[in-house]
Amino acid sequence: MSRPRVAVIGAGLTGLATAWWLRDDADVVVFDAAERVGGQVRTIELADRPLDVGADALLARQPEGETLVRALGFDDDDLVAPATGQVHLWTRGRLRPLPQQTVMGVPTDLRALARSGVLRPLELARVAVEPLVRRREVAGDRSVGDLIGERFGSAVVERLVEPLLGGVYAGDTDRLSAEAATATVWAAAQRPQRSLSAALRAHRAETPPADGPVFLTLRGGLTRLVDRLCSELGDRVRAATPVRAVVRSGSGWQLHLDDRIEEMDAVVVAVPAPAAAALLAEPVPEAARELAGIRMASVGVVALAYDPADAIDAPQGSGVLVPRGEGRLTKAVTISSRKWPHHADGGAFVVRASVGRVDDTRALDLDDATLAERVDAEVRWALHLRGPAVERTVVRWPRALPQYDVGHRARVDRVRFALEAADARGLHVGGASFDGLGLSARARDAQGLADAVRETVATGL
Numbered sequence: 001m002s003r004p005r006v007a008v009i010g011a012g013l014t015g016l017a018t019a020w021w022l023r024d025d026a027d028v029v030v031f032d033a034a035e036r037v038g039g040q041v042r043t044i045e046l047a048d049r050p051l052d053v054g055a056d057a058l059l060a061r062q063p064e065g066e067t068l069v070r071a072l073g074f075d076d077d078d079l080v081a082p083a084t085g086q087v088h089l090w091t092r093g094r095l096r097p098l099p100q101q102t103v104m105g106v107p108t109d110l111r112a113l114a115r116s117g118v119l120r121p122l123e124l125a126r127v128a129v130e131p132l133v134r135r136r137e138v139a140g141d142r143s144v145g146d147l148i149g150e151r152f153g154s155a156v157v158e159r160l161v162e163p164l165l166g167g168v169y170a171g172d173t174d175r176l177s178a179e180a181a182t183a184t185v186w187a188a189a190q191r192p193q194r195s196l197s198a199a200l201r202a203h204r205a206e207t208p209p210a211d212g213p214v215f216l217t218l219r220g221g222l223t224r225l226v227d228r229l230c231s232e233l234g235d236r237v238r239a240a241t242p243v244r245a246v247v248r249s250g251s252g253w254q255l256h257l258d259d260r261i262e263e264m265d266a267v268v269v270a271v272p273a274p275a276a277a278a279l280l281a282e283p284v285p286e287a288a289r290e291l292a293g294i295r296m297a298s299v300g301v302v303a304l305a306y307d308p309a310d311a312i313d314a315p316q317g318s319g320v321l322v323p324r325g326e327g328r329l330t331k332a333v334t335i336s337s338r339k340w341p342h343h344a345d346g347g348a349f350v351v352r353a354s355v356g357r358v359d360d361t362r363a364l365d366l367d368d369a370t371l372a373e374r375v376d377a378e379v380r381w382a383l384h385l386r387g388p389a390v391e392r393t394v395v396r397w398p399r400a401l402p403q404y405d406v407g408h409r410a411r412v413d414r415v416r417f418a419l420e421a422a423d424a425r426g427l428h429v430g431g432a433s434f435d436g437l438g439l440s441a442r443a444r445d446a447q448g449l450a451d452a453v454r455e456t457v458a459t460g461l
């Protein structure tokens with residue numbers, strides 16, 4: 001019996017990991033449009049050291065990411081946990097510690113919130129009366145800003161929740177889905193407690209945190225993960241090979257490439273929503289229409305290296321978040337030399353600043369040199385650095401981050417339903433536009449996609 005032929009479209013983490021899990025069960029080939037595979041995982045050299053300029057950590061509390069890394073042979077010597085988890089907010093004129101005991105920025109400890117100085121007295125008083133605020137019953141999903149603003153007032157949304165979500169989605173709290181983007185808060189809001197703070201405290205009491213670090217990364221950069229997947233998959237990974245169309249062909253699928261057509265038994269589409277919409281337009285137009293409705297945020301990273309002598313007054317903490325109301329170009333700063341022990345060698349003080357929001361392109365409209373200059377100045381001011389960066393690199397991520405807008409979960413369900421209704425057997429869809437942007441969510445998705453492919457090809461042959 002011949003082995004099933006499976007195409008994976010997209011060599012980001014989702015696609016590469018899916019192919020890797022399938023490598024013994026099928027003749028699998030991964031196609032990527034870009035010259036460089038890995039999608040939003042990319043490590044560059046800055047000040048003679050590797051620095052991640054896409055994803056820089058995987059969430060260890062979601063185990064599938066670490067499982068994949070270890071299954072690929074990485075061990076404790078390769079994995080690094082952050083040296084500090086202290087995050088600051090740049091708000092009300094200076095850096096203030098992100099209050100302890102918040103869940104996605106939602107406060108559960110009024111005293112800790114007061115101590116942080118993030119809110120003004122009247123705004124704090126508004127938080128204090130949260131248990132007395134009548135709960136509005138809303139059927140179905142609602143925006144993060146609506147749910148949390150109603151309970152705690154708009155200052156909590158603007159100065160705590162938006163900066164935290166901004167780092168993940170570069171989104172707009174008035175449109176992001178509470179159900180999809182703040183799942184723990186959403187689950188707590190479904191509990192009987194009148195106070196959302198109390199519900200979150202009860203939730204936390206029932207689910208004590210697991211041992212071990214919250215985040216992990218790889219010494220030498222996360223590109224090592226991509227490189228390891230690629231070296232194990234060998235010539236099954238084809239870079240610079242865009243897939244132009246997916247077309248039904250008997251019981252299988254045809255892949256239209258620039259110079260040829262390839263026949264496949266199964267296809268996994270693991271590309272961002274706009275590209276997935278284009279590929280599904282012919283075989284499953286209903287799913288394509290839904291995917292085309294997912295908005296994408298363009299973001300950028302400005303990697304900066306400073307002379308360590310200029311950084312002696314820099315705060316001890318892993319990063320700084322900047323609420324949009326502050327009007328800065330910089331949205332967040334990862335202080336890599338403080339966050340990661342392997343960057344703390346004293347040779348250079350390295351930070352990465354993030355810019356760009358779905359509805360704010362001021363930063364990305366600038367040319368690289370101007371953007372780097374202006375972000376450098378903001379970072380210098382915020383971190384009390386004594387001189388300008390000695391090295392600066394801008395990396396742009398156009399239309400990279402999918403927006404989980406209100407109704408996102410229902411939209412994803414409609415895509416899956418459309419695939420079933422069209423009897424698109426052997427055609428599978430995944431990637432960050434569906435069930436989680438983080439690398440650990442991508443690794444989990446990959447396992448699920450590989451299982452689904454195995455099931456269809458096994459029963460189809």
Ligand SMILES: Cc1cc2nc3c(=O)[nH]c(=O)nc-3n(C[C@H](O)[C@H](O)[C@H](O)COP(=O)(O)OP(=O)(O)OC[C@H]3O[C@@H](n4cnc5c(N)ncnc54)[C@H](O)[C@@H]3O)c2cc1C
Nearest residue numbers: 010012013014033039040054055056057243432437438439
């Ligand atoms: C700046 C930044 C920082 C981030 N930080 C973190 C972090 O710290 N932790 C974390 O967990 N996550 C982080 N993320 C999110 C995470 O990196 C992504 O969600 C994840 O890498 C997406 O993986 P993916 O495989 O689904 O898609 P992608 O990585 O987008 O890969 C999709 C691939 O599909 C290819 N493609 C598109 N169209 C076609 C076509 N027609 N034919 C063939 N190939 C095609 C593209 O070239 C691309 O390589 C960050 C993202 C960014 C941009």
